[in-house]
Amino acid sequence: xxxxxxxxxxxxxxxxxxxxxxxxxxxxxxxxxxxxxxxxxxxxxxxxxxxxxxxxxxxxxxxxxxxxxxxxxxxxxxxxxxxxxxxxxxxxxxxxxxxxxxxxxxxxxxxxxxxxxxxxxxxxxxxxxxxxxxxxxxxxxxxxxxxxxxxxxxxxxxxxxxxxxxxxxxxxxxxxxxxxxxxxxxxxxxxxxxxxxxxxxxxxxxxxxxxxxxxxxxxxxxxxxxxxxxxxxxxxxxxxxxxxxxxxxxxxxxxxxxxxxxxxxxxxxxxxxxxxxxxxxxxxxxxxxxxxxxxxxxxxxxxxxxx
Amino acid sequence: xxxxxxxxxxxxxxxxxxxxxxxxxxxxxxxxxxxxxxxxxxxxxxxxxxxxxxxxxxxxxxxxxxxxxxxxxxxxxxxxxxxxxxxxxxxxxxxxxxxxxxxxxxxxxxxxxxxxxxxxxxxxxxxxxxxxxxxxxxxxxxxxxxxxxxxxxxxxxxxxxxxxxxxxxxxxxxxxxxxxxxxxxxxxxxxxxxxxxxxxxxxxxxxxxxxxxxxxxxxxxxxxxxxxxxxxxxxxxxxxxxxxxxxxxxxxxxxxxxxxxxxxxxxxxxxxxxxxxxxxxxxxxxxxxxxxxxxxxxxxxxxxxxxxxxxxxx
Numbered sequence: 045x046x047x048x049x050x051x052x053x054x055x056x057x058x059x060x061x062x063x064x065x066x067x068x069x070x071x072x073x074x075x076x077x078x079x080x081x082x083x084x085x086x087x088x089x090x091x092x093x094x095x096x097x098x099x100x101x102x103x104x105x106x107x108x109x110x111x112x113x114x115x116x117x118x119x120x121x122x123x124x125x126x127x128x129x130x131x132x133x134x135x136x137x138x139x140x141x142x143x144x145x146x147x148x149x150x151x152x153x154x155x156x157x158x159x160x161x162x163x164x165x166x167x168x169x170x171x172x173x174x175x176x177x178x179x180x181x182x183x184x185x186x187x188x189x190x191x192x193x194x195x196x197x198x199x200x201x202x203x204x205x206x207x208x209x210x211x212x213x214x215x216x217x218x219x220x221x222x223x224x225x226x227x228x229x230x231x232x233x234x235x236x237x238x239x240x241x242x243x244x245x246x247x248x249x250x251x252x253x254x255x256x257x258x259x260x261x262x263x264x265x266x267x268x269x270x271x272x273x274x275x276x277x278x279x280x281x282x283x284x285x286x287x288x289x290x291x292x293x294x295x296x297x298x299x300x301x302x303x304x305x306x307x308x309x310x311x312x313x314x315x316x317x318x319x320x321x322x323x324x325x326x327x328x329x330x331x332x333x334x335x336x337x338x339x340x341x342x343x344x345x346x347x348x349x350x351x
Numbered sequence: 352x353x354x355x356x357x358x359x360x361x362x363x364x365x366x367x368x369x370x371x372x373x374x375x376x377x378x379x380x381x382x383x384x385x386x387x388x389x390x391x392x393x394x395x396x397x398x399x400x401x402x403x404x405x406x407x408x409x410x411x412x413x414x415x416x417x418x419x420x421x422x423x424x425x426x427x428x429x430x431x432x433x434x435x436x437x438x439x440x441x442x443x444x445x446x447x448x449x450x451x452x453x454x455x456x457x458x459x460x461x462x463x464x465x466x467x468x469x470x471x472x473x474x475x476x477x478x479x480x481x482x483x484x485x486x487x488x489x490x491x492x493x494x495x496x497x498x499x500x501x502x503x504x505x506x507x508x509x510x511x512x513x514x515x516x517x518x519x520x521x522x523x524x525x526x527x528x529x530x531x532x533x534x535x536x537x538x539x540x541x542x543x544x545x546x547x548x549x550x551x552x553x554x555x556x557x558x559x560x561x562x563x564x565x566x567x568x569x570x571x572x573x574x575x576x577x578x579x580x581x582x583x584x585x586x587x588x589x590x591x592x593x594x595x596x597x598x599x600x601x602x603x604x605x606x607x608x609x610x611x612x613x614x615x616x617x618x619x620x621x622x623x624x625x626x627x628x629x630x631x632x633x634x635x636x637x638x639x640x641x642x643x644x645x646x647x648x649x650x651x652x653x654x655x656x657x658x659x660x661x662x663x664x665x
Contacts (some may be wrong), residue, residue, distance in 0.1 A: 067577075075462075131646055132645070132646075133646070137462075138602045138606070139645045141598070141647070142599055142641055143641065145595065145641060145646070146637075146638040146639060146641030146642040147638060148642070149634040149641070150634060150638030150642075151638075152634065153632050153635045153638070203429060217618035221497055255476075266592075270591060273469075275467045277462065277463065277652070281462065287487075317483065318488065320483055324477040324480055325477075325483070328474045328478075331470035331473045331474055332474070334466065334467075334470055335467060335470050336457070338467060341462060
């Protein structure tokens with residue numbers, strides 16, 4: 045494998061990691077602050093992608109589609125919070141898991157009903173079309189770089205919000221000791237709505253940005269959801285910084301593993317079994333990494349909860 | 352009296368299952384469906400032992416079932432279908448897999464236990480997909496179903512129905528005996544209050560690990576039955592979604608009593624089928640039903656009679 049290909053794969057990995065971070069950020073805050081396991085978070089990502097695709101098709105351009113889809117994703121998140129999730133905050137984790145699974149089933153099917161089962165294609169916005177020469181002979185799509193930049197910018201913005209504002213301080217306090225926060229007279233109901241809305245919008249944003257490079261289809265949130273859970277557990281539940289580091293790590297492991305593992309196996313095996321064993325090992329790599337990290341640091345890389 | 356009343360619901364369900372072939376439900380398709388419900392009921396019962404008995408929420412339980420099913424596949428490819436060999440192999444291999452993965456997983460708790468069991472489940476899933484000798488991702492169609500002492504009676508639908516029913520009842524009995532035993536009491540004590548159990552001199556680890564291995568073995572039995580029911584085994588048996596399904600059966604059934612797992616499994620399998628027959632968009636109804644069940648059935652399906660009685664008393 046050449047260094048150029050390695051660089052391209054590393055960039056792809058980082059770009060996937062950034063998308064994962066946008067989904068995981070909301071998940072880790074909702075889990076950390078509200079102690080609420082929301083399996084339906086992956087559906088928010090899917091809804092974002094569908095809303096972005098529809099609005100882009102309706103207005104004829106990606107950008108107004110993005111601008112319309114963001115508040116729509118926020119509205120969907122708040123509606124779900126009001127209809128279902130709000131009634132589950134004081135229930136045990138298992139009840140939350142079952143109820144939010146019910147929401148997944150409903151929304152996956154509703155998406156099929158509204159948009160059909162065929163994957164939707166979203167064209168890359170014309171402003172960000174084409175490639176850019178990173179090195180002599182190495183072209184990389186501008187749009188993927190734009191995703192990377194947008195993701196890092198959002199991460200910075202979120203970091204500022206959480207670390208430097210009053211609302212952010214409340215969120216951090218909630219992640220570290222929730223009963224104390226409520227005892228101090230903070231309206232946790234409103235805080236929960238704020239956190240939930242932001243989380244839903246971030247996941248939706250990831251979905252919209254992923255739409256032009258991935259196919260938009262029902263159930264696309266399910267695989268992202270499980271990786272997002274891996275990310276928040278590695279990073280430490282409730283920690284935005286941990287989610288960022290872990291998301292990039294998982295993105296890199298997942299992408300580099302897929303391209304490197306089959307080559308690596310070819311050193312030991314014949315080409316055909318090497319391809320198969322390599323693919324299987326590459327898929328396992330993320331889980332092996334999670335098991336190793338948890339064995340060394342049981343509460344994740346950046347634990348947020350006190351005590 | 353209270354005990355008797357508590358046993359009424361499971362007894363009624365088992366009586367209905369036993370009578371099903373004579374209630375006009377003898378059509379092959381209906382019996383297949385019930386067999387599937389009972390087999391998943393056995394798997395859900397083994398998961399209930401972990402979740403309801405030990406507070407160990409596993410999201411990798413389908414892997415145990417899958418390991419049992421793949422034991423059948425490996426022996427089938429070698430030309431062995433005799434139950435005297437296949438049954439111990441499926442149960443022991445699944446229990447061994449549970450013992451090895453459990454030794455690592457039991458050390459963690461809460462959401463980390465969920466994620467570690469998920470990780471092992473995913474590793475087993477991808478390994479199954481890489482077994483090119485046994486069909487890889489496409490799965491493996493069995494040459495022959497399991498025979499008992501060379502006889503092929505389990506191939507008969509009616510016989511298989513009662514075989515599954517008998518094993519389901521035996522599993523429920525086993526789980527109840529285990530729970531009532533000293534072993535089960537320590538397990539439950541460690542779930543309710545780990546500090547106190549430890550202060551009394553009980554280290555929960557070996558008890559939890561033993562429960563995990565036993566549950567793995569029972570799930571291996573379910574895997575053997577499922578492989579026989581469908582005559583086909585694929586890596587999708589081990590997918591995390593299947594583990595999720597088992598967990599949802601347990602939660603919907605309720606954690607108050609083991610027979611909840613049986614109710615949950617039958618309810619989900621039958622409801623899915625009936626709704627799917629009615630409309631292709633059955634998930635639009637099934638999803639909200641799960642939400643409503645969580646919001647209004649506080650004790651799950653197993654707690655329904657008690658909830659109704661409380662409602663009538665006002």
